[in-house]
Amino acid sequence: MQMMKVVHLTSVHQRYDARICLKECMSLSENYLTFLVVADGKGDEILKQLNILDVGKFHGRKSRILDGSKAILKKALELNAEIYHIHDPELIFVGLKLKKQGKKVIFDAHEDFPKQILTKHYLPLVLRKIISICAEIGERFLCRKFDGIVGATPFISKKFLEINKNVININNYPKIEELQIIDKQQHILAQVCYIGGISVERGIKEVVTALTLTKNNVSLALAGKFHSVQLEQDIKQEKGWGKTNFIGFVGRKEIQELLSNTQIGLVTLYPIVSYLDSLPVKLFEYMCAGVPVIASDFPLWREIVLKHNCGLCVDPQKPEEIAKAIDYLIDNPQIAEEMGRNGFKAVQTEFNWANEEAKLLKFYESMIGK
Numbered sequence: 001m002q003m004m005k006v007v008h009l010t011s012v013h014q015r016y017d018a019r020i021c022l023k024e025c026m027s028l029s030e031n032y033l034t035f036l037v038v039a040d041g042k043g044d045e046i047l048k049q050l051n052i053l054d055v056g057k058f059h060g061r062k063s064r065i066l067d068g069s070k071a072i073l074k075k076a077l078e079l080n081a082e083i084y085h086i087h088d089p090e091l092i093f094v095g096l097k098l099k100k101q102g103k104k105v106i107f108d109a110h111e112d113f114p115k116q117i118l119t120k121h122y123l124p125l126v127l128r129k130i131i132s133i134c135a136e137i138g139e140r141f142l143c144r145k146f147d148g149i150v151g152a153t154p155f156i157s158k159k160f161l162e163i164n165k166n167v168i169n170i171n172n173y174p175k176i177e178e179l180q181i182i183d184k185q186q187h188i189l190a191q192v193c194y195i196g197g198i199s200v201e202r203g204i205k206e207v208v209t210a211l212t213l214t215k216n217n218v219s220l221a222l223a224g225k226f227h228s229v230q231l232e233q234d235i236k237q238e239k240g241w242g243k244t245n246f247i248g249f250v251g252r253k254e255i256q257e258l259l260s261n262t263q264i265g266l267v268t269l270y271p272i273v274s275y276l277d278s279l280p281v282k283l284f285e286y287m288c289a290g291v292p293v294i295a296s297d298f299p300l301w302r303e304i305v306l307k308h309n310c311g312l313c314v315d316p317q318k319p320e321e322i323a324k325a326i327d328y329l330i331d332n333p334q335i336a337e338e339m340g341r342n343g344f345k346a347v348q349t350e351f352n353w354a355n356e357e358a359k360l361l362k363f364y365e366s367m368i369g370k
Contacts, residue, residue: 003033004032004033004082004368005032005033005035005079005080005081006028006034006081006083007036007037007081007084007085008024008025008034008035008036008084009037009072009085009086009087010039010086010088011038011064011065011069011088011090012087013087013088014038015036015040015042018252019110019152019281020036020087021047022175022252023175023356023357024108024170024360026048026049027353027360028360029048029049029050030049032083032364034049034050035050035051035052035079035081036051036052036053037054037055037076037079038054039055039057039064039072040054040057041054053079055072055074058071064090065090069091069093069094072094073094076098077098077101081103082104082368083103083106084103084105084106085106085108085150086105086107086108087108087110089113092138092142099146104147104148106367107146107148107150108149108152109149109156109160111152112274113139114135115132115274117132118273118274119201119273143163147367148164148168148363148367149163149167149168150167150168150169150170151167151169153169153279154171155278156169157169166366168360170356170359170360170363171356172279172284172356173353174285174288174347174352174353175353175354176348176354178256179255179256179259179289180289180290180344190217190263190264191218191219191220191221191261191262191263192218192219192220192221192263192264192266192326193222193223193258193262193264193291194207194220194221194222194223194266194282195223195224195250195255195258196280196282197225198222198225198227198232198235199226199231200227200270201272202270203268203296203316203317204222206316206317206318206319207220208220208235208238208244209239209240209319210240210319210320210323211240211244212239212240212243214330215327216326216331218243219244220240220243220245221245221247221258221261221262222245223247223248223254223258224248256289259286259291260289262291263336264291264326264329264330265292266294267280267282267294267295268295268314268316270316270317271296275296276298276299276300277300284347284351287343287347287351288343288347288351288352289344290344291343292310292311292312292329292336292339292343293310293311293312294311294313294314294322294325294329295312296314296315297314297316304346308343308345309338309339310340310343310346311339311343312325312328
């Protein structure tokens with residue numbers, strides 16, 4: 001019997017995106033003939049049972065949205081699949097054109113797009129508000145036409161339930177086998193780490209400043225990509241940069257190695273509208289590795305951290321609070337170890353990809369039966 005064909009489409013995300021490629025597509029490839037169409041200019045590839053197809057790289061936002069979308073639609077139609085799964089708001093019109101061809105289409109809402117627009121500081125404030133309102137209206141009108149919606153957080157899923165009746169919440173939780181640390185490395189110099197995109201809103205300045213305020217001798221392992229060259233230059237002028245080991249972008253294996261050498265994981269994002277209801281994957285990756293966390297004191301994050309006693313919450317815009325939390329965990333290693341164990345237990349039972357995979361596969365089965 002021939003396997004049903006499903007195609008995931010993205011013009012924005014990298015081909016090895018943890019959620020799209022390494023979780024959703026890899027899980028689906030066990031049951032379906034699965035393709036991932038990307039636009040990065042790195043060529044076609046077969047990753048285990050997943051077929052990755054590249055439509056080429058498009059330079060600039062305008063070219064990516066216009067030319068990239070056309071190329072992705074062309075490739076999608078060539079594949080002639082039963083189910084298409086789109087991952088970017090800019091591909092919504094591609095999804096609608098596939099619907100006109102009689103295809104089943106799923107929209108995967110990774111973020112609250114209208115709220116995210118409000119954080120784009122390169123746009124004038126008035127223009128941001130206008131675009132955000134237009135995006136909200138467009139989202140409500142267009143996304144009801146899709147066969148299903150996948151929300152990346154409970155907040156996003158709840159929002160889309162007002163638009164589309166067929167919504168499933170698939171959280172971006174870690175694969176336990178990827179990040180579980182068997183042998184924790186012991187070091188004289190304490191190391192904290194931050195893994196992810198590096199920007200002002202993600203609290204990089206406060207974290208680097210906190211290194212100069214700790215009583216203990218602490219280093220920061222910084223893994224990720226700066227959002228701008230100017231920001232990188234500015235941060236490297238900070239006094240705390242001398243205690244920072246900048247690693248740059250790292251793959252999954254390198255993340256596991258980094259966490260095995262880390263005593264504390266930082267996720268101190270600013271309280272902006274697009275972060276308050278988010279579930280940052282780095283929080284759960286730290287927990288999966290048995291690393292106690294220092295997280296922003298948002299209601300949703302506080303509920304997770306305090307319920308499972310896996311770390312501390314701080315005001316992310318106060319370096320002295322971050323420094324105090326770092327010192328507390330270093331000065332109380334038994335408490336820190338217990339918090340690390342608690343975090344891992346929570347991932348084992350609740351915050352893991354195996355649970356989300358089961359939900360995703362069931363959702364696809366329901367799509368086939370429609």
